[in-house]
Amino acid sequence: MFCPKCGKETKEKGLCIDCFLKRYPIEIKEITLPICKCGRYLYHGNWNLNIEGSLKRIVMENLVLPSEIKMSDLEIKSKFEGNKIILEIHISGRYKNERFKEEILAEIKIQSKTCPTCSRIFGGYYEAVLQFRTDFDPRKMIDPEFISKMERVQGGFDLCLTSSNYAKKISKDFNKKGFLVKESSKLVGIKKGKALHRLFISIKSPKFRVGDFLEYRDKILQILELGKSVRCKDIKKRKMLMMPLPKLQRARLIAKSRDVRKAMVSSIAPNEIQLLDLKSYKTFELGGNFEGLRQRDEVEYLRIGRDVYLV
Ligand SMILES: [Zn+2]
Ligand SMILES: [Zn+2]
Incomplete structure (x- = not known):
């Protein structure tokens, strides 16, 4: 059989793949994506992160394929250029039992828009205050996307965060590490008949x-x-x-x-041992039953006032 358009030999009746795609090209619907400076983009009503990772899905959902075409694979290369994303789309598939590969160029328009997270930050909005009273700067431990305001105060930092859930998560992490954490909340106003509270969490280094x-x-x-x-x-x-x-x-x-000192057991009696301090070489006695200790064992001890304790 032959293609009625170009005369090339074909396996089945009708246009050859080249002529078919010329007449019924694979197309992409016009896409405009609102993107925020922080990298989030709005798609299907949701703000998402990682546009690069989602481009393939966005392209697939906006591809217009003639019904004679069955797509088997799609690869894309993308490039940001001004307010556009330039796409190079490689499609492979079948047309009437014949495999084909096609490359199409397309673009996505970018519309700059501020996402809710960023607008909260610009608006000075915050739900929680983390009051760090620690001997280090905590900022590198906090995701900057949640910080709406930061203040250096006596003994530490106050960080205003846009999410109280995130603030709670941070305080839990610090608590697990042995920091003292105290939560309180203050009524800051009433909105639409509901009380608005602000969460305060103090995080202190242990003494x-x-x-x-x-x-x-x-x-x-x-x-x-x-x-x-x-x-x-x-x-x-x-x-x-x-x-x-x-x-x-x-x-x-x-x-x-650093107050712990080293000593050697110089002699052992039933209810007493004698220790030799390994720095001053002074000997002294320690009363008590010290099971398991042997002569010449090295031990650590602590002197508090007149009392001596093995550590
Ligand atoms: Zn043809
Ligand atoms: Zn943003």
Whole structure:
């Protein structure tokens, strides 16, 4: 059989693929995409991130294919140029049991528009205030897209965030790392008969670090691991325990990790051991039952006033 238009030999009746596509080209509907400076774009009523990753889907949804064409694959290359996205679209498919490949050029018009996230930030809108009272600058730990305002205040930073859910997530993360977190909310107004609250979350560095010693009631606790619950060692009883972080805030810091000294067990008696300080080479006795210790073992100890504790 032959193509009635160009006379080329064909397997089936009708136009050959080249003549067919000339008469019924594959087209793309006109697309105008509102895009914000932050990179979000509006499509089907939603603001989304990552336009590059979505271009293929957008093209597919706007492709106009003649019914004789069955598409099997589509690849696109894109390039931003001024207020346009230039597209090079490679389509492969079938036309009457014949495979073909076709390349078409198209463009998407870009319309610059401010997304709701950005307009909230420009408008100074915020739902939550994170009050960092920490010994470091917390800004690099916060997604800048949520920061509407930042203020340096005595002892730290106040960060105004556009989302209270995000603020809660951040405070949870800091709490897990052993920071003290306190939440409160203030009534800031009434809108359409509903009370508007603003969330305030203070985030404070704990007063102590891993390795420090705290006096808590009749215990002396060494901090082993920070968290919502703090892992400690009761050095009088030589026992591990977990303590809620807020409770320990009331404890008194009595020694730092650098106050721990090294000693060697120089002799062992039933209810007493003698230690040799490895820096001063002074010896001293320590009463008590120290199971498991042997002569010449190296130990760490802490002196608090007149008392000595093995750590
Ligand atoms: Zn033809
Ligand atoms: Zn934006």
